[in-house]
Amino acid sequence: MKKLHVSFLFILLSIVCTAQQTALVQCKVLEMQSGNPIENAIATLQSTNQTAITNSEGVFILEVPAGKQVLVISSSGYISQTYNLTVVPERKLDLGIALLESDLTAEQQLSLITLTEDDLNDNIVSDNTSGLLQASKDILQQSAAYNWSQARYKSRGLESQYATTLINGVKMNKISDGRPQWNNWSGLNDATRNQEFSLGTTPSDYTFGGLLGTQEINTRASVFRKGSRISFTSTNTSYNWRTMATYASGMNKKGIAYVFSASRRWAEEANFEGTDYGGNSLFLSVEKTLNDNHSLNFTGIYAQSNRGKNSANTEEVTNLMGEKYNSYWGYQNGRKRNSRDIDIEEPILMLTHYYKINSHNSLQSNIAYQFGKIGNSRIDFQNVANPDPVFYRNLPSYYTSQYNNNPSSVPDEAYLPGGLGGVYTGNTPENMALSQQAIQSFTATPQLDWNSMYLANTRAVTDDNNIETGRVADVSKYVLYEDRNDDRTLTVNSILQSQLSNNILFNAGISFKKLKSHNYQKLLDLLGGIYYNDIDPFFTGNQAQSDLNNTNRTVGVGNTFGYNYNLYATQADAFTQFKFLYKKTDFYLSQSYSRSDYQREGLYQNGIYSNNSFGKSEKVSFDNFGFKGGLSYKLTGRLMFAVNGLYTTKAPALRNTFPNARLNNTIVPEIAAENIASVDAGCIIRIPKLKARLTAFYTQINNTTETSFFFAEGIYQGENAETNAFIAETVTGLNKRMMGTELGIEYSFNTTLKALFSFAYGQYTYSSNPTVYVNNDAFASLQQEVNLPNIATSPTTNFGESQLKNYKLPGMPQQACSLGFEYRDPKYWWIGANANYLTGSYLDISALLRTDNFFKNPQDANGFPFPEVTQQRSRELLKQEQFEDIFLMNIVGGKSWRVKKKTYLGFFASVNNVFNSIYKTGGYEQARNANYRQLNQDVSSGTPSFGPKYFYSYGRTFYLNIYYNF
Structure with a gap:
């Protein structure tokens, strides 16, 4: 195939083209507002893509095949001009002066x-x-x-x-x-x-x-x-x-x-x-x-x-x-x-x-x-709390998306098709109270706390009475x-x-x-x-x-x-x-x-x-x-x-x-x-x-x-x-x-x-x-x-x-x-x-969530899927969101x-x-919940932590x- 392609190119190169009769086209290109010549304006013949460039006096000369032709004169920052020409063989055609208007939209x-x-x-x-x-x-x-x-x-x-x-x-x-x-x-x-x-x-x-x-x-x-x-x-x-x-x-x-x-x-x-x-x-x-x-x-x-x-x-x-x-x-x-x-x-x-x-x-x-x-x-950071203010544990959804997944306390119906594999506990009084505290805490201090990071990287200096006298630099926990x-x-x-x-x-x-x-x-x-x-x-x-x-x-x-x-x-x-x-x-x-x-x-x-x-x-x-x-x-x-x-x-x-x-x-x-x-x-x-x-x-x-x-x-x-x-x-x-x-x-x-x-x-x-x-x-x-x-x-x-x-x-x-x-x-x-x-x-969707592994129960020795999986719920969870x-x-x-x-x-x-x-210009699924049960529980809570x-x-x-x- 490669040899045939190369041979074809050589055949094309060997084609003998009939020489056309031509004539010279000349023009002087000026700026409309000032009348100054435009240097480096480009004249392009549409039929052959031949080009000529104006000199310092705004003049170009282009050899053009005889017959009806279309010539476009353009320059950066100006509105192009188009000329319909009738070229007579061996007869020079002088277009005179072409005036280009400044293109304000430039x-x-x-x-x-x-x-x-x-x-x-x-x-x-x-x-x-x-x-x-x-x-x-x-x-x-x-x-x-x-x-x-x-x-x-x-x-x-x-x-x-x-x-x-x-x-x-x-x-x-x-x-x-x-x-x-x-x-x-x-x-x-x-x-x-x-x-x-x-x-x-x-x-x-x-x-x-x-x-x-x-x-x-x-x-x-x-x-x-x-x-x-x-x-x-x-x-x-x-x-x-x-x-x-x-x-x-x-x-x-x-x-x-x-x-x-x-x-x-x-x-x-x-x-x-x-x-x-x-x-x-x-x-x-x-x-x-x-x-x-x-x-x-x-x-x-x-x-x-x-x-x-x-x-x-x-x-x-x-x-x-x-x-x-x-x-x-x-x-x-x-x-x-x-x-x-x-x-x-x-x-x-x-x-x-x-x-x-x-x-x-x-x-x-x-x-x-x-x-x-x-x-x-x-x-x-090392061995300290995540400083990200939107870390999932800092948000109210962390509490309102909680489930009890202890097998000994989960009823059997939770494992039936359509179940959740656990008991929802996000609406307990304790979790609801903690959720409200998280809202108050987050909205009060929603940004990075640089001062606390600096404080964590220092240690207290005390006197003989164990009274703090100041702080000095220590091993950095945050950098x-x-x-x-x-x-x-x-x-x-x-x-x-x-x-x-x-x-x-x-x-x-x-x-x-x-x-x-x-x-x-x-x-x-x-x-x-x-x-x-x-x-x-x-x-x-x-x-x-x-x-x-x-x-x-x-x-x-x-x-x-x-x-x-x-x-x-x-x-x-x-x-x-x-x-x-x-x-x-x-x-x-x-x-x-x-x-x-x-x-x-x-x-x-x-x-x-x-x-x-x-x-x-x-x-x-x-x-x-x-x-x-x-x-x-x-x-x-x-x-x-x-x-x-x-x-x-x-x-x-x-x-x-x-x-x-x-x-x-x-x-x-x-x-x-x-x-x-x-x-x-x-x-x-x-x-x-x-x-x-x-x-x-x-x-x-x-x-x-x-x-x-x-x-x-x-x-x-x-x-x-x-x-x-x-x-x-x-x-x-x-x-x-x-x-x-x-x-x-x-x-x-x-x-x-x-x-x-x-x-x-x-x-x-x-x-x-x-x-x-x-x-x-x-x-x-x-x-x-x-x-x-x-x-x-x-x-x-x-x-x-x-x-x-x-x-x-x-x-x-x-x-x-x-x-x-x-x-x-x-x-x-x-x-x-x-x-x-x-x-x-x-x-943008996650490829990992659409593999068979997403449905497998990691606690099952035989690698069987979660028992609560249903086809309808799977389609709902994995449906791609369309923006407004x-x-x-x-x-x-x-x-x-x-x-x-x-x-x-x-x-x-x-x-x-x-x-x-x-409006939303983009976004992506978080794949942190990498199996069906975790994602289903998170979404079913109504307040997902990893939406x-x-x-x-x-x-x-x-x-x-x-x-x-x-």
């Missing part, structure tokens, strides 16, 4: 990453992908980006690892999870505004691409429009204030161009309680033209941010404290201190060589190096630490672009990436103590030791403890792409190959996994292939039909390959690459007053692997010990199906008023019953002490199939529609409003003033969710940006 595009970056940077909370397409002119994608992203809408149900983000042709998706780390260039909206997009599986000139499309950010200094810009922003989303300044020199007579940008973002407290924010960003791009064929560009990006997180809460906690409640913070010395900060600082250095081989061929080569850290802080990832990534790549003939374009690229990721716990604050014991207090003896090579160790601020390991990865990939462009028909073919190698190196010899933690693991390798193609047929110049198809395999993410990488070298059993198949078909209409796109799509993703971590009870109980523990759950063989249709319509009533309508209907489901593996530290420790039945010799236990088939993919609306109107006044102001309706968002429908009204607008010839003052403002709707946890919307938000261009 400020909306520049603001989008600012508005959604808090949703994009925390994969624990969400994985919003709408920001990928923020500058797209497609109406549907604008709705997804500007309006639906508030509800965590995901285009076509896809997560961001299925999109490809590039900077100067260098892939920025992380090897660890496959996702772009948006915070690596956050706050640099002006510097990253030059972008190219390909939607879905359509071709990109820079890479094979992904299911969700490709975003190429171009930071070449010479493409920036000369000038300066300063702006000031106020908002109430992830931060409150931002200031930004940017300067672009343009290309001078010495062949040097440079761009500098800097910004600062901050908030004492952002939208949710206790969520402080601080961010500093710097950007530098310098280009030196060596001669007519060679140019070098250096890009440096530094974007540091620190943000306090907000907690997901159960309905019980929300009912007591409200949707804005955040359990992660508490007062210390009169100031709010958040215990869960995420700190990101990963600079990017990139050197790019542009080589214009000749008028039809160019080669771009890059070497990039990224380094830095990502830290997520939290509290650790603040961070989970650290220090990544070092080197990337080298080259991209070739070639025009083989008037009708055939060829793109190819090769890339090599090498990663060393150091992962460890770092102690940040002893909270008044003098040192901390590097042990696991839930185990004894050698098993309590984090590192058997250095036992009974004590650690201080800045020290590594707990876990310490390296992950190594190398990726090599290559792609080729042919685009065939004709008068009526365009089609493309693309193929790719990649190889990924992963390995773990343990730097600690963990006491539980003494034989499987220290040193290097086996190396895991994945070879992957991809093929895609598409065809578009232009029925007329105004109606086009298109179909695209893709089949590819994709290596699992590095983090999903080692299920418990913190403690051991175990590799997910029989791990393999994902298999992805996708097809979409649709039509595009472009007439003077109407633009529309209708698309139907179908995507099947097979054999995905996902890993999660949580504390579970009741998984297994033996005679000698109870194996409740913090576990690593790995789901393999998980298939997902996404299918649906999209419609986007833009209708212009006149030159000032237009209507916008978008509709997306999707059905996104799990399409298989995957296998669940559990890596349980308690299992592993017991293997060393007792001979337990049904416990495998490996620390990873196969729990069999999970009945996930036909459940909905979680955390996103599956259907959405938007209706809006936009008015652009000739005096350079505009206003728009839209109404949005979103539905079909579901809770969402209605959002948004208003946007702006205006600009010309101060001098090249100087402008303007503002952009938006109000989202005008009616202040509060689902939810994230909530911001409510009404605003964004105001004032800018000055000069």
Whole structure:
């Protein structure tokens, strides 16, 4: 099959194309408001995708095939102009002057990453992908980006690892999870505004691409429009204030161009309680033209941010404290201190060589190096009470969900089908009184108590009469630490672009990436103590030791403890792409190959996994292939039909390959690459007053692997010990199906008023019953002490199939529609409003709870299910929760003033969710009750201790940006 495919490509290359008669088209592009020439404006011929770029005088010349043609002239920050041409062979066509009007809505595009970056940077909370397409002119994608992203809408149900983000042709998706780390260039909206997009599986000139499309950010200094810009922003989303300044020199007579940008973002407290924010960003791009064929560009990006997180809460906690409640913070010395900060600082250095081989061929080569850290802080404690204010024992539900499960005092009917397996005692006078006390205590002190933690870390000093005279530092019982990832990534790549003939374009690229990721716990604050014991207090003896090579160790601020390991990865990939462009028909073919190698190196010899933690693991390798193609047929110049198809395999993410990488070298059993198949078909209409796109799509993703971590009870109980523990759950063989249709319509009533309508209907489901593996530290420790039945010799236990088939993919609306109107006044102001309706968002469910093990009675020697299990009650307990429908009204607008010839003052403002709707944006089942009896009892109490946890919307938000261009 492979040989046939290669042969087919050679046949295509050998096709001799009939030479077409051509003519030269010339035009001068000026800014409408000032009459100044626009440098680096792009003229694109729609029939062949040929392009030309304007020079410093705003002039371009393009060789165009004879006949009727459509030419589009565009530039960042301006409204594109479209020209219908009739080209006569060998007769030069001068279009004269093209005036481009400033696009006031460009400020909306520049603001989008600012508005959604808090949703994009925390994969624990969400994985919003709408920001990928923020500058797209497609109406549907604008709705997804500007309006639906508030509800965590995901285009076509896809997560961001299925999109490809590039900077100067260098892939920025992380090897660890496959996702772009948006915070690596956050706050640099002006510097990253030059972008190219390909939607879905359509071709990109820079890479094979992904299911969700490709975003190429171009930071070449010479493409920036000369000038300066300063702006000031106020908002109430992830931060409150931002200031930004940017300067672009343009290309001078010495062949040097440079761009500098800097910004600062901050908030004492952002939208949710206790969520402080601080961010500093710097950007530098310098280009030196060596001669007519060679140019070098250096890009440096530094974007540091620190943000306090907000907690997901159960309905019980929300009912007591409200949707804005955040359990992660508490007062210390009169100031709010958040215990869960995420700190990101990963600079990017990139050197790019542009080589214009000749008028039809160019080669771009890059070497990039990224380094830095990502830290997520939290509290650790030993042999003291859990400091979490929403710890289940602190809440009233702990008392009102009590049951007596002592077999000697439980009536027989409790074990009959439909029974509870115990006697409900949550309504006894004693428990009801304790519940009321818990309500009073929690609502009176609902936040972290930093002072009590400091007090616990000191001891009293007494005099000879045993009278306390003060307190001094002691061994810390509570500390603040961070989970650290220090990544070092080197990337080298080259991209070739070639025009083989008037009708055939060829793109190819090769890339090599090498990663060393150091992962460890770092102690940040002893909270008044003098040192901390590097042990696991839930185990004894050698098993309590984090590192058997250095036992009974004590650690201080800045020290590594707990876990310490390296992950190594190398990726090599290559792609080729042919685009065939004709008068009526365009089609493309693309193929790719990649190889990924992963390995773990343990730097600690963990006491539980003494034989499987220290040193290097086996190396895991994945070879992957991809093929895609598409065809578009232009029925007329105004109606086009298109179909695209893709089949590819994709290596699992590095983090999903080692299920418990913190403690051991175990590799997910029989791990393999994902298999992805996708097809979409649709039509595009472009007439003077109407633009529309209708698309139907179908995507099947097979054999995905996902890993999660949580504390579970009741998984297994033996005679000698109870194996409740913090576990690593790995789901393999998980298939997902996404299918649906999209419609986007833009209708212009006149030159000032237009209507916008978008509709997306999707059905996104799990399409298989995957296998669940559990890596349980308690299992592993017991293997060393007792001979337990049904416990495998490996620390990873196969729990069999999970009945996930036909459940909905979680955390996103599956259907959405938007209706809006936009008015652009000739005096350079505009206003728009839209109404949005979103539905079909579901809770993230637990795979473990849908295995056969969930129904097994751990006290039954034969592994029979609980006697009280019924099919009806099981369906009720395991039914996936659907969130309420969402209605959002948004208003946007702006205006600009010309101060001098090249100087402008303007503002952009938006109000989202005008009616202040509060809704669930996501959530997940807690799998702590890991067997039927425990979950049934907890839910049947009416006040479950371990109900689902939810994230909530911001409510009404605003964004105001004032800018000055000069």
